[in-house]
Amino acid sequence: MSRILAAVDSGASAVTVLLESATEEERLAFGREIEARLKAMKPEDWWRPKTDPSSALALAALGSMPSAARAAALLSRRDLREKWGRMPLPLALRVVRARSVPWLGDLAGRLATRLRPDEAWQGGWSFVAALLTESGATVSPTEGVVVGWLVDLQQQNRRPFADRLRESPYLDTLLPAVFEIDGIGAHLATTMWDQVAGQWTETPAFPAAVAQLVAEGRLERKTILDATIDRLVRGDRPAWLRPFALLHDELAPTVDEMAAHTLDYAQLLPDAPSAIAGIAQRSLREVDAAGRLELDTLLTASRPTLVRKEKTLVKAQLSWLDRVARRDPSREVLETVAAAFDHPVLEIQERALTLIAKRGAGSDLSWLTDTAANLGGDLPGRARQLAGSSGSSSLSTPAPGPLPASPLPSPPLAALSAPPPVAALPAAIGSASELAEEVVALLHQETSLRWERVLAGVVSLRSTGDLSPVRHVVDRYTDSFADQRWRPRLHALGSALRTILGDPVPGEQGNSPWQRLVDTVRARLRGDDTTHRPPLGSPETLLTLRVVELSTLSRTVPVTTLMATPTHVNGNLDAAVLADRLRQAEAEGWQPWPLDLEQALLRLPRGTSPAVAEGLSSPAGRRFAEWLTRGGLPDPVSSRFKQLAGQSRAYYSGGPPAVARVVVNVAPATPGLLSVEDDLVTRRNRVSVTSYGEPVAIYPDVLAATLPHHREVIAAWALPELAALADQDERGHGTLLPTLAENEGPFGPAMSLALAYVSAARHEPDRVTAVDAFLTLAARPASAAATSASLTPAVRPATVTATHDSLATSAPTPVEQSTTEAAGTSLTALATTAQPSASDAPASHESRESFGASIGRDLGELGAAGMVKLNRVALSLGDAHRAGASAAVWDVLSTALPSLLPTAPRGLPDLLELACLVAAATGTRGELPGLAEVAERKGNSRLLKEARRLRTVLAG
Secondary structure (H helix, E strand, O other): OOHHHHHHHHOHHHHHHHHHHOOHHHHHHHHHHHHHHHHHOOHHHHOOOOOOOHHHHHHHHHOOOOOHHHHHHHHOOHHHHOOHHHOOHHHHHHHHHHHOOOOHHHHHHHHHHOOOHHHHHHOHHHHHHHHHHHHOOOOOOOHHHHHHHHHHHHHOOOOOHHHHHHHOOOHHHHHHHHHHOOOHHHHOOOOEEEOOOOEEEOOOOHHHHHHHHHHHOOOOHHHHHHHHHHHHHHOOOHHHHHHHHHHHHHHOOOHHHHHHOHHHHHHHHHHOOHHHHHHHHHHHHHHHHOOOOOHHHHHHHHHHHOOOOOHHHHHHHHHHHHHHHHHOOOHHHHHHHHHHHHOOOHHHHHHHHHHHHHHOOOOOOOOHHHHHHHOOOOHHHHHHHHHHHOOOOOOOOOOOOOOOOOOOOOOOOOOOOOOOOOOEOOOOOOOHHHHHHHHHHHHHOOOHHHHHHHHHHHHHOOOOOOOHHHHHHHHHOOHHHOOOOOOHHHHHHHHHHHHHHOOOOOOOOOOOHHHHHHHHHHHHHOOOOOOOOOOOOOOOHHHHHHHHHHHHHOOOOOOOOOOOOOOEOOOOOOHHHHHHHHHHHHHHOOOOOHHHHHHHHHOOOOOOOHHHHOOOOOHHHHHHHHHHHHOOOOOOEEEEEEEEOOOOOOOOOOOOOOOOEEEEEEEOOOOOOOOOHHHHHOEOOOOEOOOOOOOOOOOHHHHHHHOOOOHHHHHHHHHHHHHHHHHOOOOOOOOHHHHHHHOOOOOOHHHHHHHHHHHOOOOHHHHHHHHHHHHHHHHOHHHHHOOOOOOOOOOOOOOOOOOOOOOOOOOOOOOOOOOOEEOOEEOOOOOOOOOOOOOOOOOOOOOOOOHHHHHHHHHHHHHHOOOOOHHHHHHHHHHHHHOOOHHHHHHHHHHHHHHHOOOOOOOHHHHHHHHHHHHHHHOOOOOOOOHHHHHOOOOOOHHHHHHHHHHHHHHO
């Protein structure tokens, strides 16, 4: 072994000593050996048990390359670049000083351009900075350089950040770029350990440090203030702008400074994130108080500001305009105030109308007639009254008249676009190249559609001559197919691909999880379902078993067509197509794989006539006919179940622990005909709420496609995760809901609770999924016909029997719901009746509760018990109302409010306000139980105001 390679094996110190004593000719010879060594290294060579070779190799490259370009190329190799931050800098400086090469500055510049923002935490900037300092070279303020500099400063947490900034030789070069490069704020807003204070802090150190340097005169105040405001005007993500907003506050601009930026603040007020708009609003108010703000600038910025969703900001703007109108009650000012009539919140609209009434007393307000149409609730009448009187000095709320003895029916549902028909599955994969492309796409994102097409393609193309594209994918993505324990589905796919490629079959693996899956599939082929039950953790696991079945049986029990490949993207399988596949199997003399056939049967539409199986004589064909004669998968028995409060917090989000949670257990109504049937349908929940339950909604479309005509079962499985969106502030699983709304089956307690919980999700994207599902259900024609005609909700019975939809040919199957006891806690108030979906129930069953009323009853019970936050629910239902589902939203509200009014939980005023808007929009009249008692209480709280307003609207 050569001297340099021996030194590399000995470590960084040995390399340094050798390079210092070598001649330049020897160093260049070492360089050729180092290049050859790096090219020959395998991934495992970088992970020695005791010694990491990266530092020694980097020093060797630094001290032996003939040029900056060659040195940069070696040092930029991924395995070396990741370790720049661990470079022993004193040894690196000894190596470069021993050579005294003229291109050291060029090398430092080349390495600086290779710094990446997402790798700044690795500390590469410290190595580059040492070379820059040693060579005296300057550096360009690229994003990687600036982020690396900032992160390096923040990691030096043993001294105040202001001292670190002041002493940095790159302060004047790199600080301006902090304000100019988008996204830099992300690296200023991280949680840091404050060594001086001895604690973690979420307040960025950057703002106070820069302000201190400004106060010291080290940085020019005007330059920093201009850069700060310019950064705010150009915008970025709210969290990334926070350090600059804090810096603005630290600088505390004077009135003169704020007046110089009037137009900038005016631009921020309507459009900037809430906190930034608040800064602009306060600054402009100070400029206005000093008499230095033009009225036209204020009014122009106010109009779009008054329709922002942040009520606090809008209220502050109205208060400001009130002061302006006091000194200038012109029509121009009052018309600007009227822009708030377009705000979706009634409280804001009322404030604006009251302000106009107060400041416009004695003036001509007839123009209000044209703007009154934008108001909601009882406000249009008050605006017209004001426009008619014009001389009145006040605008009072009229006392409600006597209510009708009996409620009047709600108006029919506004026209909603009918959901589009479910799309057909794309054409089958037709070539090995297309199969390879689909497999790669599947590795990056698993979807039901991709899985079904890939599985069908593997079976149909197994005898294709040229499978080299598939071979390339298997070889390239070996690691993706290797994980047997955590990704068994992909491991099984890799095994199936190797099977069609003719590779050797893997040997037995003892009692590993993978081998247990294989044993399960083989036992099912033998008909041994007693000793090897399928280890289903959720319905989604059935897909995993099917892929294992493909990889296990495709060599020994080949088939030419899969039975379970759906005909539609939601997992539905047309019965005639399945019958044709079975006839093909009979003609070719083979039997379908057991799990493949069972999944096919579970995907058949409800009410399929057994006549479609006529003429089939094979065991699989007879099983198909028997399944159809039975009526398919019976609807299970559903029962509500109350989980007690858990002790742990949400695992991912760190959200608050749930107070309690209502979920749904499902159990088979009759003994199953399929080996997987009982496991698919049976769902029982833990006694307590936890944050680590088995995740079943990771791939929502895969889960839903398992049982496309039994959405209640899928909802019951996913309900704990869906509930966590509301009561543990998690995120991301709501995408399952729109799919379930489009699928078929009874609308039972699990679906109702799922919509109730996700409507109260913390994160807006999840609430949007609940709105989408709600609109889909409301748009189905039968849904409106089944809506209760009475505003007063009927008492829900203890048990109600629901039937199949109108297409069912067999006897009605019960979907029942029972009162359940959990850990000694009575659930009579929470255990209610499962209701069939209005879209699946015959319209003639007028006594049935609509899906909206079912959701409303759940929201009333959950809200009264403090299990969901009603202000979030109001946001979701408000979106559904504005989208045209007003009648369905009224079903929810009119059913929920009687349960909420007695306890008045937080957020109830928001629901009452929304109810007022919906009732006014739909023309609903009648009496809501419990509303009069609240409205007649003494006081002037928002709850009482909204209750009185709703009562006035309902009184007509």
